[in-house]
Amino acid sequence: MSRPELPPLSTLLPFEATVRHASMTRAAQELHVTHGAVSRQIRNLEKALGTRLFERGPRALRPTPGxxxxxxxxxxxLDVIEAAAREVSGRERDTGPLALSCEPTLLMRWLIPRLPELASAHPGLTVHLSAGGGPVDFARDPVDAALRRDDFPVPAGTHRVALFEEWIGPVCRPEAAEALLAGAPVTLLHTATRPAAWADWRRLTGGSPSVAGEQGFEHFFLALQAAVAGVGVAVGPYALVHDDLVRGQLAAPYGFVPDGTGYGLLTARPPERDPRLAALLGWLRERAAELNPPRALVS
Known part of the structure; x- marks a missing residue:
């Protein structure tokens, strides 16, 4: 069957990889060919289509909207072809363990404690967890999905499903909450991984606790643990302090406000095309409701 409008098939893999990476060099590395080979295929595709596909700058390669x-x-x-090939060959990749990367503090303080619930809801689903943040390159990184805060641009070709908003507020030991509201000086806890946490909260609320001192920590989960230990007051996202609030280990005297960010599940292909991803996403959506603060804690 003749398909005169179909471009040369040999050009499509190099082209798709170049768009996804915005780089011929990285596309060549992924495909295990030379930069020149990728460049030739891109020129062949542009010639076949009669149009330029990239805006070439001195330091950037920008795909056109087309x-x-x-x-x-x-x-x-390619997703459709890959699924059909797996079905025909009998090599169903979608039945093995699911590799999930998650923001470190969310992983430690929310997801890991709920793994027994996930196993009970989906006994056939095996999840291999790793800690990570920022963009994910699914062609390079050995993960099937990533749970990420949306504080970076989502790479082209990556699917994102929104899960819950980020709500932030100062948290401290319950016995310190009354003194904090009364204006007593407190120690502010800071973290290198979210250095603007207190500035963001002040900007959103106009609040300004009286400061007795300040202490810094390298990682966010360390600052939150210090708040649980009574060292001082930290700005905590509701999702990350939910369990401490329920157990009565922390209090949120000022409540929580949305900071304009949120969390989502990133995947290389639509989750509904992989039964493991569909199961994980369904469970995450069910549990996401608890990650929005109750009315009494909304300031």
Whole structure:
């Protein structure tokens, strides 16, 4: 069957990889070919289509809007072909363990304590966890999905499903909450991984606790643990202090406000195409409701 409008098939893999990486060099590395080979295929595709697909700058390679649309269609077609090939070959990859990367503090303080619930809800699902943050390159990183805060641009070709908003507020030991509200000086806890936490809260609320001292920690979960231990007051996202509030180990005297960010599940392909991802996403959506503060804690 003749398909005169179909571009040369040999050009599509290098083209899609180049759009996804915004780099011919990285596309060549992924495909295990030379930069020149990728460049030739891109020129062949542009010649076949009669249009330029990239804006070439001195330090950047930017796909045109048309190139992005074509690359998305190529990715969808490759997903369909890959699924059919697995079915025909009998090598169903979607039945093995699911590799999930998660923001470290969310992993430690929320997800790990709920793994027994996930196992009970989906006994056939095995999840291998790793800690990580920031963008994910699914062609390079050995993960199937990533639970991330949306504080960075989502890479082209990556699917994102929103799960819950980020709500922040000062948290401290319950016995310190009354003194804090009365204006007593307190120790502010800071973290290198979220250095603007207190500034963000002040900007959103206009609040300004009286400061007796300040103490810094390298990681966010250390600052929150210090708050649980009574060292001082930290700005804590509700999702990360939910369990401490329920257990009565922390109090939130000023309540919580949304900071404009949120968490989502990142995947290389639509989750509904992988039974493991669909199961995980369904469970996360069910549990996400508890990660929005109750009315009494909304300031």
């Amino acid at each position: 190139a992005r649309r074509l690359a998305a269609a190529v990715r969808d077609a």
